[in-house]
Amino acid sequence: MKLKSATLLDVARQAGVSRATVARVLSAGGYVGDETRLRVEEAVRQTGYRPNAMARSLRTQRTFTIGHTTSEFTQNPFFAHVARSIEREGLANGYKTFLYNQDGSDAHERAGVEQFIERRVDAVIFTYPRDPQSLAMLRAAAMPVVQIERDLTPDTSAVLVDNYTGAAAGMAHLLQLGHRRIAFIGGDPRLNPRSCRRPRSVEEERLDAYRDALSSVGVGIDERLIWLGRYYEPDNGINIAGYRAMRTLLELPERPTAIFTGCDILAAGALQATYEVGLRIPDDISVVGFDDTTARILAPRLTSVAQPMAELGKTALQLALAQIDDPEIAPQTVILSPQLVIRDSTGPVPRLAPTRRG
Amino acid sequence: MKLKSATLLDVARQAGVSRATVARVLSAGGYVGDETRLRVEEAVRQTGYRPNAMARSLRTQRTFTIGHTTSEFTQNPFFAHVARSIEREGLANGYKTFLYNQDGSDAHERAGVEQFIERRVDAVIFTYPRDPQSLAMLRAAAMPVVQIERDLTPDTSAVLVDNYTGAAAGMAHLLQLGHRRIAFIGGDPRLNPRSCRRPRSVEEERLDAYRDALSSVGVGIDERLIWLGRYYEPDNGINIAGYRAMRTLLELPERPTAIFTGCDILAAGALQATYEVGLRIPDDISVVGFDDTTARILAPRLTSVAQPMAELGKTALQLALAQIDDPEIAPQTVILSPQLVIRDSTGPVPRLAPTRRG
DNA sequence: TTGTAGGCGTTATCAG
């Protein structure tokens, strides 16, 4: 800013009143004479006055900003959607969001949190928190915190997802279509932290729902049908994991008739492998995704367990506001449910028992 | 913030020195006695002092923030990647980014810009600018501005893309594979503004490259093979446009052997339509995308003209910094080139002339 | 109804 913008004083001089009067006009509170008000409003227009949020924050001890630390939103649209929802709900309440991609690193996350503290954001939202130390820093600063989808500590508000129910709905759908030989491609519970409010981690819930569903119809678990790993391959960009897993499954002597995946990105890889070997979906094999992020743009359109992404963000922001308005309020936990969206990637089990291709 | 955090004064008292001395220690400039410095550092630690960015900004007239207005980044990963690049490059230079999704509305865009002005960001980056009035507001405030990919006014720095060359590379690839009956699915030039630095708009460049490529090998333009529209369907979420266009093309008496699309999202829709009718890619038909965003997760992996997303963001931030450092500097224009990435969706033209299916 | 004055937490300029 070379030419510094007008201040309250400039406006006051222009209108021939004091700064206090201008402030009163702008804050729309307090008594101001009609004629004076008009003069001030005219002066505001003429000077092109814009309040200085910095000065205001310094004075009021409120910045009307929210810090949001997210996992890499370029890797998974899930994070972009949640971030968007937080941004939107924040704006609706007068808040601007600082978005910070923690980049899969504890150190980055901490750096982001330090930024937030120095900039005195009114609250911090995590999708996901990584490092308990980040949370500890915020606790020390007595700042409101909300954790989304994964909770590392019990002392903040959190919005979680009932992944078990979601996965169960997906599995029920496959079972109902007659599938019994169903594979699982998903995140490895051992690579992801446990929840401290729910009995199981996100990954455990999804995997358990898979196991339980099969057991409920008397099908034993075939460990060869279960692939656990990372959602993304860090080195080669997106999508190698699901592809590799699916290739392996398709090589089995008796291949599965359906695949339940723990993420749309993994499902996308599975679709690629299936396409490559020339099998048709859902004619030869059915696939269910999770998250409902890229599901709509894949071929065929993917049946997927939809995360409540908009609600996740919106609720998190509401919980943050509640804490801001009353710092003494007890942390709350909200649990949302995913919902199965049926599209074109699931169909009845093939009538002829599938044989090894080739 | 209930319990207000320690200030310079608190640290000073703790260390038994003045605020000025503490400030000197923290700014790592000026002379401070070794013993004093140690005492101050210890006091900083004990009090858990964090500088207040608001107070600092007020004093220094610099916020070390950048405002970034973007098109809906949940609709197209292109925007998420550019935003991420700006964020990353900003952080590397000590800047935090305010991200603002303008949501396809001029009014929202202006609201975002007003936010940026009130929060006194040091510069504003647009991916894309929509409303000339937004730019005018920033001009009035004498704030540095950078426009990415589309430029509405000539008076700011800009980072543009040579779309013609990119599209030409894609077309050359198809021609070289023997394709002559090539369709075009892309953005309608009439729906998008012109550039004020380049002779043609983004959409015109891509379309002209298509036409020119065909002309260069003596193939006349078949207008039935050209579909122009919006990149996304606003109502039903993503991806209806490319799907519909492709369905129409596949109904033609003599269908195309290859499709050149103006966007990966459109290409994804084309793949869905192709899949649905049971044709194979690239055996029956080849498809080229644009942007290289979702290309890697589609089946088959999409050949696509890659936008230099990371460079776009990085360069924009550098141009912004240049303006911040020297407000008198003349606006610069940088033009980057896309690059064709060949994957599995393009292959030789089928030997037998394709006939109408069914 | 309007004006005065003090302070929010820094930085920067002067003295000492």
Add this chain to the structure above:
DNA sequence: CTGATAACGCCTACAA
């Protein structure tokens, strides 16, 4: 080498 002290722009009692 260190300490006062004056802004930065705004809000808000309190006084007039």
